[in-house]
Amino acid sequence: xxxxxxxxQALSRQPxxxxxxxxxxxxxxxxxxxxxxxxxxxxxLFYFRTDEAEPVGALLLEHCxxxxxxxxxxSISFIEDPERKYHFECCSEEQxxxxxxxxxRASYEFMRRSLIFYRNEIQKMTGxxxxxxxxxxGWLVAWLTLCCPPHRTPWSxxxxxxxxxxx
Amino acid sequence: MGAMKLNExxxxxxxxxxxxxxxxxxxxxxxxxxxxxxxxxxxxRCWFVLKGNLLFSFESREGRAPLGLVVLEGCTxxxxxxxxxxxxxxxxxxxxxxxxxxxxxxxxxxxQEAWVKALSRASFGYMRLVVxxxxxxxxxxxxxxALHRHSSWKAIPSRCKPQAPDHLSRGLENGYxxxxxxxxxxxxxxxxxxxxxxxxxxxxxxxxxxxxxxxxQSPVSPxxxxxxxxxxxxxxxxxxxxxxxxxxxRGSQPECEEQDRP
Numbered sequence: 001x002x003x004x005x006x007x008x009q010a011l012s013r014q015p016x017x018x019x020x021x022x023x024x025x026x027x028x029x030x031x032x033x034x035x036x037x038x039x040x041x042x043x044x045l046f047y048f049r050t051d052e053a054e055p056v057g058a059l060l061l062e063h064c065x066x067x068x069x070x071x072x073x074x075s076i077s078f079i080e081d082p083e084r085k086y087h088f089e090c091c092s093e094e095q096x097x098x099x100x101x102x103x104x105r106a107s108y109e110f111m112r113r114s115l116i117f118y119r120n121e122i123q124k125m126t127g128x129x130x131x132x133x134x135x136x137x138g139w140l141v142a143w144l145t146l147c148c149p150p151h152r153t154p155w156s157x158x159x160x161x162x163x164x165x166x167x
Numbered sequence: 168m169g170a171m172k173l174n175e176x177x178x179x180x181x182x183x184x185x186x187x188x189x190x191x192x193x194x195x196x197x198x199x200x201x202x203x204x205x206x207x208x209x210x211x212r213c214w215f216v217l218k219g220n221l222l223f224s225f226e227s228r229e230g231r232a233p234l235g236l237v238v239l240e241g242c243t244x245x246x247x248x249x250x251x252x253x254x255x256x257x258x259x260x261x262x263x264x265x266x267x268x269x270x271x272x273x274x275x276x277x278x279q280e281a282w283v284k285a286l287s288r289a290s291f292g293y294m295r296l297v298v299x300x301x302x303x304x305x306x307x308x309x310x311x312x313a314l315h316r317h318s319s320w321k322a323i324p325s326r327c328k329p330q331a332p333d334h335l336s337r338g339l340e341n342g343y344x345x346x347x348x349x350x351x352x353x354x355x356x357x358x359x360x361x362x363x364x365x366x367x368x369x370x371x372x373x374x375x376x377x378x379x380x381x382x383x384q385s386p387v388s389p390x391x392x393x394x395x396x397x398x399x400x401x402x403x404x405x406x407x408x409x410x411x412x413x414x415x416x417r418g419s420q421p422e423c424e425e426q427d428r429p
């Protein structure tokens with residue numbers, strides 16, 4: 001699969017959600033722990049040799065599972081091969097929990113679920129209070145009224161629902 | 168220095184998985200393998216799939232492995248001129264040294280417009296902005312509900328328990344728990360659960376409760392399980408917020424070190 005390394009390198013220089021020096025061990029059998037500067041940027045985890053400016057590698061964090069590993073460490077594995085784990089060692093339980101929480105939230109899929117969750121919650125609230133009253137002063141009303149077009153969007157077409165690849 | 172590593176197998180698995188795609192279609196591309204640095208010719212026709220901030224290309228709709236990946240962070244999407252005189256071209260441009268624009272062309276004006284819109288909104292940061300705004304709106308709506316529970320509603324039972332935002336965000340951290348909740352809520356319309364006739368309609372609700380929908384409008388349609396449709400619905404106000412956010416993001420310095428290659 002081709003990708004532009006320079007794109008990812010540029011991304012690795014963006015402001016990070018979290019960054020720290022951690023012990024890291026790759027998934028291959030017999031790999032040893034190495035000190036790495038680990039940096040979470042959007043849904044990518046970059047890892048650098050501690051004295052280098054360009055990352056050694058990156059992990060896309062979609063469909064990943066974060067598991068606590070004793071002591072004060074965690075591992076990242078992916079849905080298609082859950083036993084293949086990237087191990088990380090933290091300096092404290094607190095740091096470990098901080099990283100685990102951040103990594104679990106660091107996927108586009110997580111945000112998509114959050115969006116649906118909040119939308120449903122708002123709907124439940126509006127449902128419970130009944131039909132709205134008032135002059136529509138509220139930001140949410142103007143916003144939703146404005147953005148609920150009666151016409152079909154391109155994304156509603158049946159072609160959009162086809163899945164890529166085949167199972 | 169060796170090439171940068173990436174968990175390619177997992178990335179390819181994600182590309183082919185049933186996770187929602189935000190847009191897909193045929194596009195001609197000039198950035199494929201073995202192509203010269205300057206785009207020329209008619210390009211290569213590929214099947215493109217947009218998932219979140221990741222744009223995958225496949226040789227065909229039935230492709231079993233992605234040909235390529237473009238990560239859509241820190242980019243802008245602009246209309247462009249293809250090397251041969253043709254319409255419907257656009258480019259994904261990066262504000263980073265050494266990263267050439269990705270030139271793409273759609274089959275028609277509607278497809279071009281749809282792609283430009285979808286790609287412009289594809290960044291993680293933009294999605295985060297939308298989610299934070301919704302979170303804030305929900306918080307405000309709950310606060311106003313709490314206020315009204317304590318004012319004129321004393322005799323009327325309410326099933327809505329205002330929750331602190333902290334509780335809300337903690338509940339969301341574990342993606343697996345959230346999936347379960349969402350599946351019980353369902354992504355489709357919950358029309359039957361509305362307590363429309365429970366006496367609430369008689370209340371005079373003033374002030375902040377005009378946050379709520381008027382005139383029986385429902386924000387929910389079955390298609391809103393996909394972000395693109397959701398986005399279109401939340402549309403215009405968010406676009407304005409995003410523009411302001413992008414301007415601020417461009418103006419700010421990256422927090423981490425920026426070192427030149429030794």
